[in-house]
Amino acid sequence: MKKSISMIQSDIISEFSMFDDWTEKYEYLIELGKSVPKIKDDEKKDENLIKGCQSRVWLFVEKKEDYIIYTADSDAIITKGIIALLIRVFSYQKAEDIANSNLHFIDKIGLKEHLSITRANGMLSMLKQMKMYAIALSKTQK
């Protein structure tokens, strides 16, 4: 069985607590970013584009049985690293659980600034989009 959202968040937090400084943390993020499978260019349609001033994010959502699966890509690697974390937390979870989740790990691992309202990247919009989709689905299911 897949771990719960809060358990995965705890995992991530404890993983990140082992880094001594920002360099290690970002090296890890960059590695994560590189590991995210790339979406093919011709699949990057405008309707999947979440636009920030700086880096672009493409987000895809599908449903398999009760679970929601997110796929995403970005042109910036650090953004992709954060995306990888979000997908790890949210993907293959139930819509309802995502809708009700309380996302605190970003803050705890010191990446809050990447989710600020600065519009500099598409992260905050992406997160909103992920949640909104889940909320919509969890409602129609009832």
Added chain:
Amino acid sequence: MKKSISMIQSDIISEFSMFDDWTEKYEYLIELGKSVPKIKDDEKKDENLIKGCQSRVWLFVEKKEDYIIYTADSDAIITKGIIALLIRVFSYQKAEDIANSNLHFIDKIGLKEHLSITRANGMLSMLKQMKMYAIALSKTQK
């Protein structure tokens, strides 16, 4: 013979130096204002109006022989008081002398604020107008 502009200015400065406080000074100004002969309403034409945000000033200029004679009126009495002083200094002087004059008495008697660029009254514009007229006349005379 009429006194020179700088002599009249000195007179005014020494007169004002006798006041103990602002109350006496303004009482004097108000008295002066009341003594200025009123211009009849139907003579207050728009072309003679110098408009400030607050008090209005009407200015008339005429030439008698070599001398320039100013007449002015305002709807505010303190403004009229200052007008009276300006007329005392400038009226019945030669255009050239007015054009070349250095008006310092206003500052010395502590009424500078009334001539500031605040547009609150028409005083500064009036002064400019008085001088400009004299400058124009002094040039055509040569």
Added chain:
Amino acid sequence: MINTQEIRKQFPIINLNINRSNLIYFDNGATTQNPQNVIDTEKEYYEKMNANVHRGAHFLSSHATEKFEESRKSVQSFINAKSVKEIVFTKGTTESINLVANGFRSILKKDDEVLITEMEHHSNIVPWQICCKYAGAKLRVVPVKENGDLDMVSLKSMLNNKTKLVALTHISNALGTINPIEDICKLSHSFGAKILIDGAQAISHIKVDVQKLNVDFYCFSSHKMYGSTGVGVLYGKEELLNDLPPYQSGGEMIKDVSFEKTTYADLPYKFEAGTPNIAGVISLKSSIDFICKIGIDNIKNHENTLLNYATLELKKIKDLQILGTSKNKSGIISFNINSLHAYDIGVLLDKMGIAIRTGHHCAQPLMKRFNIAGTARISFAVYNTKDEIEKCIAAIKKSKKMLL
């Protein structure tokens, strides 16, 4: 009750020495003074976080942006707007009104009607004159009654299904009259007209709840609410702001620019072209904090007490007429003393360290309506006291004696 002495300590300028006595500042209708927390916020901004907003990847820019958007949230909750998208930052009430009036140029059709009132500030007159002229629409003016109340009977009779917009002031800056906005909104909406409120004189004096009032647009300035100069707010219902064409264009308000086609950003950014007054916007939150800490109803009550006391005392002065005697008044008193010119009174009060406003108060049509050149105006804020009023009354009496 509020502790005026405590409040006064927060205002550096209040303790300033003007013309050898402490400053008595009764020109709050023109601009209010700023408490120390607002001044400090501005200063701290420049000392610790100055950076352009909404664009940068770096720490300073993120931090400034966060603070900037926090301010928007604070405004939203202060006036109880539904969403932060409904809060547009401008440079002042005047620009807020111009933004809407400019948009209405393309919304109004020939022979449509716009209603304003006889008691409007020039900023809520001229933009509509230009807008109506442009669109071929008709600008109609609701008269004001002798006591300074809006003539509601006329208003009702002038509303019709050609009326597309009603633009009026919440509180008259020259009369103090508080207009019954909630009623007028209902009336206007029943004819399908939108309504814009000039809230410049209301925002720091009475509770403004845009949803309760059900206004379509509401405009105000930071500098009249214990805040910085150069910042204003336009509140608009989301769907209406969406329908309004962009106003200024340039950086920040665009989504995509190409020489072929430019698309605009979402609300509220669509209306915020160029680098905004970042320090001013951020410190607006401190102004709102200041107001909320005291409580707007407490401010209102305090100013009301001052209004009643001052009115009573002024009425005792022979030949003094008060302009604007509505039952529903804010802390603004306009007066004249028979034939005396308001300017003369203002100059003499100033000599006694009392700052009041004199003149037409940017409401020339209203002055014409009452057949006067102007008035002397006293207007209150939370830091004013009964003691100041007493000094002012004495000073008015002295001025009168000197001038007569």
Added chain:
Amino acid sequence: MINTQEIRKQFPIINLNINRSNLIYFDNGATTQNPQNVIDTEKEYYEKMNANVHRGAHFLSSHATEKFEESRKSVQSFINAKSVKEIVFTKGTTESINLVANGFRSILKKDDEVLITEMEHHSNIVPWQICCKYAGAKLRVVPVKENGDLDMVSLKSMLNNKTKLVALTHISNALGTINPIEDICKLSHSFGAKILIDGAQAISHIKVDVQKLNVDFYCFSSHKMYGSTGVGVLYGKEELLNDLPPYQSGGEMIKDVSFEKTTYADLPYKFEAGTPNIAGVISLKSSIDFICKIGIDNIKNHENTLLNYATLELKKIKDLQILGTSKNKSGIISFNINSLHAYDIGVLLDKMGIAIRTGHHCAQPLMKRFNIAGTARISFAVYNTKDEIEKCIAAIKKSKKMLL
């Protein structure tokens, strides 16, 4: 030579600790930091003289008005305008351009042409798109050469007697290119076209003499010249400003308002509706004082030394491309490192306490011209040092290593 260490002491933010090292601020193209004298002027304004301008009879108001107008004088002499009437205060470069573009809607006729360039900031593109669309005029775009220079041959061939206005930037915010404004003015005028210069990136970096350049309009922002946010300047030749219709309307910009007929105030007030950003305008004089004390040519030389040094060092980094290699450049360096995303570089530099800008720099058409999504941009101001550049170069190298 200038004493950078002395200058740095005047900037509180420069000594700020960001991410555990001292802040290295290389985002001056976005906004410059303020020296203490500017911050203090703002603070003093609110603590000692806050009052609305141009209207009051009282001491505070007169004093604020005087200071406000002194600032106008200071701007006039700084750019060598003929008269203070030619200096209009706005809220920024963007508004200055919008003001003129709005006026040209009624000046342009069908089939008239407006020339802009491929290197313009959105603020000098979108207003002209809207203006031309409105007037039925044609917007034409002068191309940029591979090295970032304006294509003067094309410019010449595109000018004709239908060209009514040429709008271009003095210095490109993305490339650093300094355009030969004096020549372009002569050329444009020879076809009877007026010329507007976006001086946002020039005003605090090189000497601007509007009479020598013979520009018709010149626009800039206070926040890019060591001054406050929310203040801009529009310079315009007096006769041209006189011909331009008013922009925003309301208080302050009128002479007489009646419901029948409204007349407008004289220059520059005709374009200054509403309560301005008084504190910001007054502190602009302090910014100009700061610049003049150092000397604009000394600033230029200093920044030029930094530019040359940084360019040399950056070129040593493998796979790093500099966008904009004009011989005539200001202290702005845009670069990319092969396939790396500028945002990633920006984030990592930020972690090392270095603030640069990344992205399209509000110049999307220029990015498209060079077929890139954006760049990382370093931009200098007078307080920057060689030592900071060294640290930055090291940080770029470290980032590159981490990202590859």
